[in-house]
Amino acid sequence: MQDTEAMTAEHEAGSVARILSDMRRENGWTLAELSKRTGVSISALSKIENGQSQPAFSVLTRLSSGLGVDFADLLEGRSGSARFARAARTINRRGEGKRLENDMGVYRLLATELAAKALTPMVIDIPARADRAEPARSAHSGEEFVYVLSGNVIFEMVPYAPVILAEGDTVYFDAASEHGFYATGPGNARILSICYSGSGAAPDHLTV
Known part of the structure; x- marks a missing residue:
């Protein structure tokens, strides 16, 4: 069970890192610009992108809101799901x-x-x-x-x-x-x- 939970956490962290990296590249944002949009510190964003940190729930919700990405899509690394x-x-x-x-x-x-x-x-x-x-x-x-x-x-x-x-x-x-x-x-x-x-x-x- 612990191995499964660890794999799930690693998947979530990797998905978020991929979303952040892709969005920064597509929009030409620096880490400072991404920090301003989301309210997450530059150092925290850098650690997430580099796989050095698993983002906490509070950080995930700020990223979701600041980037305009649905919370579930952020966790799964999806570009978008069915909109309400x-x-x-x-x-x-x-x-x-x-x-x-x-x-x-x-x-x-x-x-x-x-x-x-x-x-x-x-x-x-x-x-x-x-x-x-x-x-x-x-x-x-x-x-x-x-x-x-x-x-x-x-x-x-x-x-x-x-x-x-x-x-x-x-x-x-x-x-x-x-x-x-x-x-x-x-x-x-x-x-x-x-x-x-x-x-x-x-x-x-x-x-x-």
Whole structure:
């Protein structure tokens, strides 16, 4: 399993590096120009292109938004997927979805076959917070709706006190406020998260 996950991470990193390199060459952009467009530092962009760094989720979303490339296409190294339009439809069967992992948890991105969506649906497995671990945090443009599918999670959001959400509970919030989740343990919890960007671009997550 670990070997498979490592191969998946290497594929994602390689796909992103290829997209960045191709777009820079086609448009004649320098790393400085690409940094200005995406908000990602020149040093980070250089490491990604050279395969020295696997981009975090927050970096991927900024690249997606700044380059006008759908989030799923960026991960897969595709030039484009079917764009959302009248009568567009896509189905994900149970367990399907694009896998992505960061400090917040393990994500399954849904409906990745459609580009330029206003909504970004995800199923996220949320781990418990390790002792003395720094809390994972996120903040991004738009709005977010979360439904707890299983387990209990603690939801933290500035400026409110932490609150426990049980299975079946929901929260709808301004995603620009710093926020985060962690399971009450000892096992993982699972949530459905739907982010609304309002622009057809992936939410611009900051560092988590």
